[in-house]
Amino acid sequence: MTKQEVIIIVGPTASGKTEAGLMIAQQIGGEIISGDSMQAYQGLDIGTAKASVEERQAVPHHGIDIKTIHEAYTAADFKERAAGWIEDISRRGKVPVVVGGTGLYIRALTRNFDFQKSAADPQYRLTLEHQLEQHGKQWLHEQLRIQDSEAAERIHPNNARRVIRALEILKQQGGRTIAFSEQEEAESPYTVRMIGIDIQREVLYKRINDRVDQMAEDGLIEEAKWLLENAGPDVQAAKAIGYKELFPYIRQECPLEQSLDTLKQHSRNYAKRQLTWFRNKEDVEWMDMTVTSSAAKETKLLSYLEGIRQPLSKGIQAGRKQRGDPDDETC
Incomplete structure (x- = not known):
């Protein structure tokens, strides 16, 4: 039985995964599955760096705004839902493109982890x-x-x-308990091509710092205040980097600048952990995307895609036919 083909875009926070995923999905007729553990939450838009409404209209997205801030969203939840989305997307002749940086969620999907669904006590x-x-x-x-x-x-x-x-x-x-390490070498239920978005470290850290400042300007503090007032600090959604660092400021326990500096530091540390995870645990084809302009990024990604013959050639051709593009035998 032929395995379903899946592209997975990984990399550290602020590396440009969303942009890369959109470019690739548009070129191959794909649909995007969010592999980010926090983008599932309704109302948490700025701090989770969700794709914009316009981007979601341009390319169908799955896994965004499917949970309230009072609910949990686990790796087991993601694996089960993502498997269903992949089945549906593939059945319609599209290519699933998973975009995200939550390592355990991606690993759970690609290795079909058994999470032992025990009822809560x-x-x-x-x-x-x-x-x-x-x-x-x-x-x-x-x-x-x-x-x-x-x-x-x-x-x-x-x-x-x-x-x-x-x-x-x-x-x-x-x-x-069943050790996930015992499942690490299990054969993937999918034909996976995992692309890693790599950025020079100093450039990445500047992007992280700049993005935090931009998020603050765009209303991140108000979003964190809404989360704290409506759900409290103990729900899973409130544990995310991007919100918990702002709670001391909202409670008037420290200056805003101190909370933002803490958020930047935690984000940089998280980026390090993401890179370590994907470099140690996954078979990733890394692409240096330090280039700054969207045109340069698109050129690199298109050049990369044109070099892929299998397992994505069918998906690329299907996407082009759907859009009415001419066939390209070199793809």
């Missing part, structure tokens, strides 16, 4: 959250290590939400 979760408050993250992580040392190795002590979820699964299933 609200009472036990409250107990764990109370223990977290009383004893701290390190103590809670040690409880996980005692029960499942492999799970503790995979989950950072600071990621209390995942530590709590792992402890829930252990209680419900009465045994060791």
